[in-house]
Amino acid sequence: MKRKIEASELIFKIIAYVLLIIFAIMCVYPLLYALGSTFSAWDSVKNGKVILWPDGFQIESFKLVFMDNRFWVNYSNTLFVTFVGTIWCLVYSILGAYALSKKRLMGRHGFNFFLVFTMWFGAGVVPQYLNYQQTGQIFASIVGGSSMYDIDLKWLIVLAMGMNATNIILLRNSFEGVPSEIEEAARIDGATELQVLTKVYIPMSKATIATVALFFGISRWNGYFWAYKVLGAEQQYSWPVQVYMRDFIEKNTGLAGSLGDDRDIPDVGQATSMVYAMVVLAMVPILVIYPFIQKYFAKGVNMGGVKE
DSSP states (O other): OOOOOOHHHHHHHHHHHHHHHHHHHHHHHHHHHHHHHHHSOHHHHHTTOOSSSOSSOOOHHHHHHHTOHHHHHHHHHHHHHHHHHHHHHHHHHHHHHHHHTOTTSTTHHHHHHHHHHHHHOOOOHHHHHHHHHHHHHHHHHHHTOSSGGGSOTHHHHHHHSOOOHHHHHHHHHHHHTSOHHHHHHHHHTTOOHHHHIIIIIHHHTHHHHHHHHHHHHHHHHSOOHHHHHHHGGGGGGGOOHHHHHHHHHHHHOSSSSOOOSOOSOSOHHHHHHHHHHHHHHHHHHHHHHHHHHHHHHHHHHHHHHOOO
16 A cells, blocks of 8 residues: 655655756756867857757867877876876875774874864965975985976876875774774784785775775866966976866967967867867766766765764
């Protein structure tokens, strides 16, 4: 026998579904608009005639972007920074979280407090920028350079910009949820500290690790501000693709900043359509990877975010 739905419950469900549909449309519309602007005629893009579907049709924008060698050089830089940076961040985050999860660690509460403290209060943009500058100078002095711009600053982006207290806390809480009896059994069998971590804790926390890897990967892939500020015009060959897109927009379209006199592509509609083609290509890796990781997402956040 079906349960009769009360009027208040029916109203709540209708409102909830309507809000969810509106929210879904708000999330999907920018992607559809980017696709529509990519394939629309350049005059339609220039005159703002694109609403959702392509107005006219052309594939020249994709062809021009595919023939842009500099775009693919910067695209490969982003792949490098994302792949190597995510691995680097995971390694030291797992090691730090494992240590902080152990009650036998001397000063454990103090370390945990300072870790959480960085989430409440930040030093600010200027001290952080100076910190990156000094780190770059240290890297340069190690390899014998006189300036930070004498080295490949992609490594600075990878090594110096990976700390995230929230992800370490998620991993720490997940490690604390591993039954201590399993660790004791492994130690009785002669497992070392490293073997306990790699054979017990990491396999039992793979959902949280996959979630944290997704967080790190997306932040590295979308990383723009500090790469733009630190790399500057001196190392255009090391730019991630997001910085290159920003530079392309400033030089060739009216989407940001002043047009100036150094425009490379005279047709604003063509340049704008090319920008959207770059945006679509930049989204492809995340769209491909996310479906394989999303099954771990809810479980990983629950395991790492809730402490019993």
